[in-house]
Amino acid sequence: MRNANNQWKVTGNQATPAEFPWVVAVFYEGEYLVGGSLIAPGVVLTVADPLMDTSATKMVVRAAEWDMNSEREPFPYEERLVEKIVSHEDFHFTTGANNLALLFLKSKFQLKYQIATICLPSIESSFEEYGCIVAGWGRTKFTDRNNSAILKKINLPLVNTRTCEHRLKQTEELGWEYNLPKSLICAGAELNQDACIGDGGSALFCPIGGHNSNTYVQVGIVNWGIECGKENVPGTYTNVAMFAEWIKQKLLIFNYR
Numbered sequence: 001m002r003n004a005n006n007q008w009k010v011t012g013n014q015a016t017p018a019e020f021p022w023v024v025a026v027f028y029e030g031e032y033l034v035g036g037s038l039i040a041p042g043v044v045l046t047v048a049d050p051l052m053d054t055s056a057t058k059m060v061v062r063a064a065e066w067d068m069n070s071e072r073e074p075f076p077y078e079e080r081l082v083e084k085i086v087s088h089e090d091f092h093f094t095t096g097a098n099n100l101a102l103l104f105l106k107s108k109f110q111l112k113y114q115i116a117t118i119c120l121p122s123i124e125s126s127f128e129e130y131g132c133i134v135a136g137w138g139r140t141k142f143t144d145r146n147n148s149a150i151l152k153k154i155n156l157p158l159v160n161t162r163t164c165e166h167r168l169k170q171t172e173e174l175g176w177e178y179n180l181p182k183s184l185i186c187a188g189a190e191l192n193q194d195a196c197i198g199d200g201g202s203a204l205f206c207p208i209g210g211h212n213s214n215t216y217v218q219v220g221i222v223n224w225g226i227e228c229g230k231e232n233v234p235g236t237y238t239n240v241a242m243f244a245e246w247i248k249q250k251l252l253i254f255n256y257r
Contacts, residue, residue: 022118035202041108046201048087048101069149075114097181132206138198142228147198159186186234196228
C-alpha cells in the first residue's frame with residue numbers, strides 16, 4: 001500500500017518490505033500456489049501436498065515479493081525456474097505426516113538485503129517458545145474469499161505436543177481417537193491469531209539468542225489446521241528439526257553446492 005508521497009504504508013499485521021528476506025512465493029502456471037522459504041541460494045523448502053501432480057517445468061519461485069498487486073515496490077522481485085521437485089518419500093496426505101518438499105532451482109538467487117536464506121535447526125536445537133512468526137500471503141480469516149495481496153505476518157506461541165494433541169482431540173472434526181503424528185509440531189491456539197488458507201508451505205520461524213533477537217531459525221512449515229484462528233485449536237506445522245538430516249542428504253544426492 002503506497003500513499004501519495006510514494007511512502008509504503010504498512011497496516012495491521014502486514015510485514016514491511018524485505019523484513020523476512022527468506023520468504024518466497026511459488027507459482028504454478030502463472031498462479032500463486034504455495035509459500036516457501038529459501039534455505040540455500042538455489043533451494044526452497046515447502047510442503048509436499050500442493051505439489052502432487054505438478055510439473056517442475058511449469059513452476060516459478062519468486063523472491064523479494066511484497067505486494068502481489070503492485071509492480072512498483074521498494075525492492076523489485078526476482079524469479080527463478082524450478083528444475084526438480086523432491087518430496088518426502090513417506091509423505092501421508094491424510095494426516096500431514098512427513099509433509100515437506102525441496103525445490104531445486106535452475107539458477108541460484110544472488111543473496112542481498114532483500115533476498116537471504118534462513119537458518120535450519122538441528123535435532124538438538126533450542127529456541128524461544130514465544131516470539132515465533134509466520135509470514136505469508138494467505139487469507140486473513142477463514143471466511144475470506146481471496147488471499148492477501150501484501151505479505152502478512154503473525155506472532156504465534158509454540159504449543160507443546162501433549163497439549164496440542166489433547167486440544168485437537170476435543171474438536172468435532174478429529175475426535176478422541178486422533179493421534180498427532182510425530183513429525184508435526186503445533187503453534188497458535190489464540191483467537192484470530194493463526195496461519196490460514198494460502199499460507200501452506202510458509203516458514204514458522206523463532207528467534208534464537210533471546211526474545212528480542214533479529215536472528216531466526218525455521219522450526220516449522222505451515223501444514224494444516226482446523227479453519228483459522230479458532231481459540232484453543234492449534235495449527236500444525238512440519239517439524240523441520242526432525243528432517244534436518246533428510247534435507248542434508250538430498251542436498252548431497254543432488255550434488256547441490
